[in-house]
Amino acid sequence: MSSQILDSALDAIGNTPLVRLDRLAQEEGLKCNLLGKVEFLSVGGSVKDRIAKAMVLAAERDGILIPGRSVIIEPTSGNTGIGLAMTGAIKGYRVIITMPNRMSQEKEALLRALGAEVVRTPDDAPWDSPGSHIGVAKRLQQEIPCGVILDQYSNVNNPLAHEYTTGPEIIAAVAATPSTSAKPSSLKVDVFVAGAGTGGTITGVSHALKKEHNPECIVIGVDPIGSALASGGHPNDECPKPYVIEGIGYDFVPDVLSHNPADIDHWVKTSDNDAFQAVERLMKTEGLLVGGSSGSALSGALAWLKTEQGQKIAQTEGLNVVILLADGIRNYMSKEWFLDFALRPGTSRIPQTTSDT
Numbered sequence: 001m002s003s004q005i006l007d008s009a010l011d012a013i014g015n016t017p018l019v020r021l022d023r024l025a026q027e028e029g030l031k032c033n034l035l036g037k038v039e040f041l042s043v044g045g046s047v048k049d050r051i052a053k054a055m056v057l058a059a060e061r062d063g064i065l066i067p068g069r070s071v072i073i074e075p076t077s078g079n080t081g082i083g084l085a086m087t088g089a090i091k092g093y094r095v096i097i098t099m100p101n102r103m104s105q106e107k108e109a110l111l112r113a114l115g116a117e118v119v120r121t122p123d124d125a126p127w128d129s130p131g132s133h134i135g136v137a138k139r140l141q142q143e144i145p146c147g148v149i150l151d152q153y154s155n156v157n158n159p160l161a162h163e164y165t166t167g168p169e170i171i172a173a174v175a176a177t178p179s180t181s182a183k184p185s186s187l188k189v190d191v192f193v194a195g196a197g198t199g200g201t202i203t204g205v206s207h208a209l210k211k212e213h214n215p216e217c218i219v220i221g222v223d224p225i226g227s228a229l230a231s232g233g234h235p236n237d238e239c240p241k242p243y244v245i246e247g248i249g250y251d252f253v254p255d256v257l258s259h260n261p262a263d264i265d266h267w268v269k270t271s272d273n274d275a276f277q278a279v280e281r282l283m284k285t286e287g288l289l290v291g292g293s294s295g296s297a298l299s300g301a302l303a304w305l306k307t308e309q310g311q312k313i314a315q316t317e318g319l320n321v322v323i324l325l326a327d328g329i330r331n332y333m334s335k336e337w338f339l340d341f342a343l344r345p346g347t348s349r350i351p352q353t354t355s356d357t
């Protein structure tokens with residue numbers, strides 16, 4: 001957070017805190033440090049603000065986007081759209097977002113509030129069909145004069161935004177926090193865990209971590225059951241199948257991910273239910289108002305820490321396991337899975353009274 005006046009909300013993107021998840025680590029019997037990178041505190045509410053800004057600034061530099069003339073069209077599960085709509089509002093671009101039906105009403109409301117147009121697409125349209133959010137965006141680009149698709153699925157500025165900002169922020173926070181006898185630290189990132197959609201976050205952060213900081217860093221990708229990312233895009237018995245968590249998993253492997261397979265050491269598959277429970281734990285135990293994919297990332301991290309290799313990390317004091325918490329619950333407040341646990345009687349930490357006073 002800056003203590004100076006910012007030129008615009010674009011300057012309030014990123015610079016998010018890295019927060020100790022000590023209570024969760026203790027509940028799990030972990031000796032390593034569990035740390036959450038809290039991306040809902042970026043100004044647009046998610047990790048994807050970073051790439052929206054980076055892709056627009058690069059396209060302006062390259063003369064691909066002209067303020068006041070170009071129309072930004074982007075297929076997204078919503079958060080990249082919110083970042084682009086916010087950038088468009090500030091810079092004066094018309095923004096059209098194509099987004100599958102299953103993505104939350106809250107995301108559509110935010111997009112429209114920021115002045116973007118939203119086109120919903122069927123959930124079951126395969127990614128390369130004309131009816132998918134990608135197919136519809138391509139058609140709109142042909143129909144609309146000066147339409148530009150920045151294409152987060154293949155745009156190099158997507159992973160670069162994370163290599164230049166998300167990764168270095170994590171490294172700086174870990175290096176700047178002294179190791180003490182109460183809170184020992186290797187001063188390095190030893191494990192990084194993130195869900196993958198386009199794969200920009202995980203590959204970009206992995207580059208930053210493995211290149212100079214710690215070549216031994218273990219990078220874990222989290223993929224929902226039903227998605228084909230972990231299987232390299234190959235359909236099998238469990239994918240493609242519908243799942244509820246938004247923003248991670250696909251029925252194809254985006255270029256951003258397929259060009260950088262070595263950046264990810266292991267994949268963990270997670271279920272919707274595990275993710276929902278992990279969101280509830282992050283709220284009730286750590287006070288963090290995270291969204292669904294953050295629950296996937298936590299449940300994936302805890303599952304991996306129970307494997308043979310993971311146990312060695314889990315039981316070593318001072319090793320740092322960083323989990324990327326990609327967005328916030330305010331994107332999902334009307335979703336059944338959230339209301340189910342939020343309004344379920346008897347889940348409050350405060351003892352229930354018998355009267356309603």
Ligand code: PMP
Nearest residue numbers: 196197198199200201247293326
């Ligand atoms: N979580 C959420 C909520 C997201 O919106 C996204 C982006 N689709 C991700 C995780 C994954 O990010 P990336 O596209 O960089 O893999």
